[in-house]
């Protein structure tokens with residue numbers, strides 16, 4: 478398994494970056510004992526480099542570092558100092574924004590401009606938001622009887638384990654790091670084995686910012702081994718997970734069979750975008766197009782079902798197809814690229830198969846449907862119309878640039894169709910009626926509802942699912958509850 482830590486990687490434009498490929502434990506880059514994992518450039522199908530992975534002994538070492546640091550150091554660091562360190566990390570990310578974005582784009586295939594201006598920019602804002610919370614987390618006194626003093630303390634959990642997916646390699650990590658650290662926890666993060674590179678750059682910045690050794694530990698490896706060791710570890714107090722519903726269940730099983738660790742699961746989705754006849758259709762077409770095709774359709778909240786009121790179906794489709802035709806598919810490092818390749822051959826094949834399944838079920842292929850180019854896992858933005866809600870393409874998460882469109886007659890019918898799903902992550906409604914907007918927002922079984930917009934995030938607003946899209950909230954003040962536990966202290970006053 479001997480491989481030097483630092484490897485040089487190259488973009489399609491000839492830019493060279495040096496990256497760490499060893500595990501980051503206790504503020505040091507150390508070789509892993511698991512198998513070397515090749516990470517593939519989805520735009521070229523070629524190997525970028527190999528990274529070390531963590532076996533059980535490495536996971537144990539990372540958890541031990543996090544536990545020791547929590548007990549001996551981190552819990553004694555003042556909240557304002559924690560906030561200062563988190564802000565410092567945000568400053569360093571700002572300085573090295575382009576380099577992190579290059580690694581996000583190279584490893585994941587997303588457009589470099591999107592990685593820089595959305596993923597990394599929003600991640601920096603997320604750190605700054607939670608840095609501000611670090612010294613504002615506190616309990617309260619509760620009056621009970623005259624002879625007692627009662628108060629609550631919002632205490633950290635200890636060692637947090639985190640497992641993240643490949644669709645937002647930097648942002649999904651930061652959504653967990655920021656509240657976990659602000660609330661006073663230490664953390665062991667397992668990156669996706671498919672996109673390990675950006676977080677090793679980030680690890681360098683953790684050390685440079687001056688975090689004590691062991692506060693942040695970053696490892697990679699396969700889910701069924703490395704991820705499972707972390708999920709089963711008795712010294713991990715909580716697992717924060719983003720990924721598939723199938724894996725979410727496994728993480729629950731790991732918790733149940735080990736120490737009943739607290740869980741936060743952000744899982745799959747099949748979010749509906751409802752287009753009402755009274756909507757501004759041009760605006761709806763623009764938002765709905767981004768709502769499904771942003772990040773190549775590889776978002777848990779992707780608006781992958783569009784429900785259109787039947788009177789305006791033809792007009793909406795004309796506008797929606799025109800918007801879709803504007804999307805530039807190509808090399809992630811071209812300035813005007815909107816959509817790069819899908820993440821892997823596995824995902825490419827899965828998505829192409831769904832396009833076939835949809836047509837076999839009776840959907841009409843209104844746009845796209847084919848591979849784009851000859852090299853790389855590129856798929857044309859694809860529109861399937863005349864779908865019924867029981868079609869597999871309307872019920873199953875495709876996680877690609879494929880939208881399934883159906884029509885409805887009444888708002889009640891649209892709400893019923895939107896809610897006829899095992900998922901409940903998000904949804905949207907386009908209407909000019911305030912009353913319809915409120916009715917649909919109230920009735921939709923989803924953790925986020927967008928009105929006359931879609932896929933808008935802010936670090937101050939919570940995000941998380943209903944039903945089989947998981948539980949627990951990321952972002953906003955709500956996220957702090959996920960990383961703290963409440964203790965009540967009851968003091969008997971002497972002589973009373």
Ligand SMILES: NC(=O)C1=CN([C@@H]2O[C@H](COP(=O)(O)OP(=O)(O)OC[C@H]3O[C@@H](n4cnc5c(N)ncnc54)[C@H](O)[C@@H]3O)[C@@H](O)[C@H]2O)C=CC1
Pocket residue numbers: 640641642643644667668669670698699700701703704705708719720721722724725727728743744745746776777824874875876
């Ligand atoms: N909600 C979301 O943001 C995401 C949803 N997905 C969905 O999942 C499908 C499959 O994609 P995958 O990459 O296979 O997702 P996945 O859920 O298997 O992988 C996500 C992460 O979980 C880890 N993992 C896998 N098994 C584990 C286990 N037993 N214990 C602990 N960690 C484990 C993986 O190593 C990775 O880091 C996609 O087609 C998509 O539908 C995938 C990625 C993100």
Ligand code: BAL
Pocket residue numbers: 644645649719775776777778
């Ligand atoms: N769109 C950000 C959340 C996610 O897809 O995982």
